[in-house]
Amino acid sequence: MSSISALHAQLTSGTKAVITTHFNPDSDAIGSSLAWQNYLNQLGLEVSVIVPSAVSANLTWMPGAEQILNFEDTLHRVQIEALLKGAAFIFCLDFSGMQRLHGLSHPIKAARGIKVVIDHHLNPEDFGDYYYHRITAASTCELIFDLIQEWGDDACINEEMGSCLYSGIMTDTGSFRHPNTTAHVHEVVAQLIQKGVNTNAIHRKIFDSASLDRLRFLGHVLANRLDYLPEYHLSLMWITEEDQKQYNSQAGDTEGIVNYGLQIAGAIWAILLIQRPDGIKLSFRSIEPFAVNEFASKYFEGGGHKNASGGRFSSSSIEGAKEKLQEVLPLYLSEINRVKNL
Ligand SMILES: [Mn+2]
Numbered sequence: 554m555s556s557i558s559a560l561h562a563q564l565t566s567g568t569k570a571v572i573t574t575h576f577n578p579d580s581d582a583i584g585s586s587l588a589w590q591n592y593l594n595q596l597g598l599e600v601s602v603i604v605p606s607a608v609s610a611n612l613t614w615m616p617g618a619e620q621i622l623n624f625e626d627t628l629h630r631v632q633i634e635a636l637l638k639g640a641a642f643i644f645c646l647d648f649s650g651m652q653r654l655h656g657l658s659h660p661i662k663a664a665r666g667i668k669v670v671i672d673h674h675l676n677p678e679d680f681g682d683y684y685y686h687r688i689t690a691a692s693t694c695e696l697i698f699d700l701i702q703e704w705g706d707d708a709c710i711n712e713e714m715g716s717c718l719y720s721g722i723m724t725d726t727g728s729f730r731h732p733n734t735t736a737h738v739h740e741v742v743a744q745l746i747q748k749g750v751n752t753n754a755i756h757r758k759i760f761d762s763a764s765l766d767r768l769r770f771l772g773h774v775l776a777n778r779l780d781y782l783p784e785y786h787l788s789l790m791w792i793t794e795e796d797q798k799q800y801n802s803q804a805g806d807t808e809g810i811v812n813y814g815l816q817i818a819g820a821i822w823a824i825l826l827i828q829r830p831d832g833i834k835l836s837f838r839s840i841e842p843f844a845v846n847e848f849a850s851k852y853f854e855g856g857g858h859k860n861a862s863g864g865r866f867s868s869s870s871i872e873g874a875k876e877k878l879q880e881v882l883p884l885y886l887s888e889i890n891r892v893k894n895l
Pocket of ligand 1: 581582647673691692693725
């Protein structure tokens, strides 16, 4: 592993590079990837952004999004494989473990290019040649901003790039309300505003761009797919494959739904179960100081941030996942009660 400062000089004009990010890419994943692409383009590199699964509709306004190649699209796949063969650098943004790439992990592992990890998730795996990694950063977009500053290239941060960076910072901090919202986050945002970023317009593009189906889907989940377990201070939500079909659910439509569970007075954490063909996907959210990533990794093959994690359950039965929860929840009762009394 080498120091990231040695990397700057290697990013020379004409060099070919690929940027990739995690499955179900969120606003931080896409925002950081497009901002980094914009920066590398300014340095004269030839850069493509490739993703393991589709970009959700509320992110396609970002400058450069229309050029993103999706590995799940068979037409893009051939192009992606060729780009990976020719890339001198592969930038891995906003993920710390190869399994987050799903099907794209094999071609990325096999690619010979120098791997550069820029990320803020816990416990990064050892797959990179260079790391710019800080778990105290609220988002990868914040790290991209900091790295460009460290390299003395503040002038490269233009309004287009700033809009992408602001999107990731805004969403990964839960619109500046999560405990990861440091003074530095606000300092970065202040500088982005000075560079012309329209924060109000971006907030609307990201959050107020739902389809009618999406809003009705949310209503259905809140009305019929939410239980509150007072003894565990837990909001438990679930979404079946049938629900997703009925409401014509698109990529990104389940994003953020789990957070509603924390709006119940007394809730310390929320869990959302989503039925997928290959198993149940779990999303966990918690309030400080309850570490939901420990629960996710102990019982549901997952992990992530302290207050925002993911996991999986290998059978695709919602009932099965609920039974597993009923088994393990009593084991957490003392920790829940400890946190409740703080
Ligand atoms: Mn992130």
